[in-house]
Amino acid sequence: MIKVHFLGPIGLDSIELNCKNFAELKAELGKIEDLKAWIPLCAVALNDKIIQNPSEIVFSDNDEISLLPPVCGG
């Protein structure tokens, strides 16, 4: 199982998913209607490191995924 967190303004509770790789994650998140508008805007972190190249990623049990919408500090 991996845990997925939706940060900042997304406003959804964290969920657990049984995904082995990024393609499976993408498919599962694509089923969530409230997430559709956020998908093109979000960066994704795996265990607090932002993913740049997802193709070779294989998830381990208890991995933590975070979706990060556009930011504006200050």
Next chain:
Amino acid sequence: MCESIQNLWINDGAIDTNAMLTRWENIARERNFGAVSLFVGIVRAENEITALSFDIYLPLLESWLESWQKKAQKIEPHLQILMAHSKGDVKVGKSSFMCGILSKNRKGALAIYDEFIEDFKANAPIWKYDIKNGARIYAQDRSKKLRGAGVLEL
């Protein structure tokens, strides 16, 4: 309440800028720095807001600041970047962000200042909301996508 990690202070609500500057000046004195270059961000009255509000994702903010410490120390070996930011609501006229660069002399600090604050705006994992008529509204039109955004679309 003010939570402090390595060179980073996260404050519930507005920052007490006098207290923070005193703290940072003391750090500079203790470490024999000759300059504290200070930036203070103040919440402006605009768009009929009464306050701004912030969410922060601390693990990534810490690693982002740490990467900047390393970058800064390539310019001047002992240069230190200190940062304070609010979470939650900050009323108009109060401070939500402070950055202090400690250096032996001003040249090292000023060299890095502009780039640091630009990158802060673009890449620090902080989300801003307008407080207007009691509602908390995500400031999406002023927000920037992080590097790697859209990776779920590929």
